[in-house]
Amino acid sequence: MAMEDRTQQLGGPGAPPADPNRTVLAGGQAEQGRTAMGAPARALEVQAVTGSRYGFASGVSREHLLLMLRAPAGVVGRRMPLNLSLVIDRSGSMEGEPLEYVKRACSYVVDLLEPNDVLSIVTFEEQIEVVMPARRVVNRALIKEHIARIQPGNTTNLYDGMVAGCMQVASVRASGYLNRVLLLTDGEPTAGIKDFGAIVQQVAQQKAAGITITALGFGSDYNEELMAGIARRSGGNYYYITQPTLIPEVFRRELETLMTITAKNVRVRLTGVRDVRCRYVYGAAAPQFGARTVEYTLADIERGSAVASLSEWEFDRHVPGVYRFARAEVQYDDAVSGRTETLTADAVIEFTSDAALVEAHKDAIVQRELEVHLASRNLEKTMMGMRTQQLTAMGAMRELQRAQTLLMQAGRADEAREVTQAMDALRQGANVDKTLIGTIHDLDQGKRKE
């Protein structure tokens, strides 16, 4: 199983990684000067937009804060080298066409990667097999030979397969890689740890260690709650693959996405001033509230895309005037500058005792983002309603149509199209959960192409 050519072994520690703490501090310091000069040589821009220009001074009130993180298409850095692990389900149900297409997809990935990238391949059934330990993609032919030897087995030990993939990624000690596990399965976990909570907890630990998992569900028998839950907790992508022939295409799409990531490990910290509280962060997997702060992570951001992060705030009575009610700090690894950067933005509001002003100056973009989140919650309820049969097919259709219209209006064409596809499937009596859960996942991530 072990490969012969030792030249491909990853070298030693390589360049010593910079002390992350120092880099952060330096980034923060340099930023002030650079903002004044304009033209930041960085992958991300951040803006804080308050839901209304005015807040109500004379009583308790609530307002939204939209944090817009943009990765302009024009700012091109070097591509982050990938440290990728393909974790493949080779349970009995994958036998035949599915496994053949998976092998084709894996070989395709090998072609797309460059010698800078690191690849490992793990398969799981009852047993876990490291088909290829993490190494640079130099000898493509040899890697493909290993892929060709993958054979179907019996049960589905997803947990151990996932952990083995993560371990391969973690075994690469050099810094600067984009760490990713592509987890493909076609069924429910049937061996090893099967509990949703335990699996998602493992995902959270891997995320904390800097490893993101993309969940690829194939066919009609996998557990979409579990796969979407993994992607959600991890900040990774979720794909529903309907046909074996589509497997290579989806792998290609995911690879393309990964290769344009320009900001990774994106962490947000919002700090409120006194008499102000953050109530809720929309779409965040596990926001951590402190006495005055809330911290959460966002998905990696590709060049030419933007992430909208919405939070709800509550204000006590205020002396009328202009206030910075919260400060946002966004820390991330920047592919353009090659460093950990910290961006800041001020959330500003003017408190007034004139309630009419508050309503008259609502921000249209913030409102639109709120509607997108509302659509996502409605899709969730529609899904749940169909499952519990509290909602008839006709009722569900009506709800989906409403969501579709709303998403179109909000400029979320991709997601609107997915809802349309779900409606078509529903008309044919098919189960639409696997599609809708992906739509909800995408909406909650708040990411869009610009």
Place this chain on the structure above:
Amino acid sequence: MAAQIEDTTRVLDAADALDKTMAAQRADVNATQMGATLVCAVCSTSNAGLETYCGECGFLLSSQPGTDEPVEAGPECPFVLVEERTGRRLPLREGDNTIGRERAEVLLMDPTVSRRHAVLTIAGNTATVTDLASTNGTQVDGSRLQPDVAAPVQVGASLQVGHVGLRLEAVGAMPDPRPDAAVASPAGAGAASVADTGAESAEREAVARLVAQAAGASDIPVFEGATTVGRRPGNDCVIAGDPFVSGRHACLDAVGHSITITDVGSTNGTTVNGQRLSPNIPMSLEPGDEVTLGNGRYVVELSKVADDEQEYEEEPDGELPDDMDDDIA
């Protein structure tokens, strides 16, 4: 679309922050020793001269507070809920306060909390809680409530909502944090901020400390935002017993990971790693830096919470959401 957002955000540019004229004018109002320190007109907190907004209440320091009469508020609620794990304060109102995961007055985003979990009713000086047939139940001081039966809650009682621990506290025990109570003339500000200081610092977590090197000397805590240091009462950190420390000596500013120290015009100066600071020019501090204030020597140490490793550490997810148990609204 980018242009649209540009219009709606009112990000003040860096030029504002460097408006030294404004800083100088402000300083005249106060004691000579304060240099370019800006005292917030709303909450009386001292801020370093380069700050645009008050570190405590967020007020735009270059502006004047409005004079509109605040509208009469409803009856004040004498209670507040405190989240035990985080210290987060969740205010309550007279009447019914729903506790839950969706559209609740007390919003708790924990998967073990039901969408509509319980209701906390405040009537004058009494508080009662009613569990709304939640999946994971509500406990008062350790005993689980029957659904839909109101139970009294005393001040200091612990309230367990799903896995979230809360405590009911009296608001009256704290100095009135209402901004209208804090509007005071600069002359009155000193007295007011003494009272404020104790409560505020108990509430604020230190993000770093200046660890005293001399035996018997106290450490200086650095809070998120501004921490003023000096001999006189009214500073966030009072250094008593060192005559070489000025009444208002220095100001520490912490914003997330970056900490700066500004000498606010002290008589005997402040040094960082042996280098004397120019008054009113902030100097960034890093862990391990040596700082002297008067006769005192200190070393900068980040608190655990401010440590990068810890900061974004994630909690494992709890149980499955109880979506299935709740109605479709």
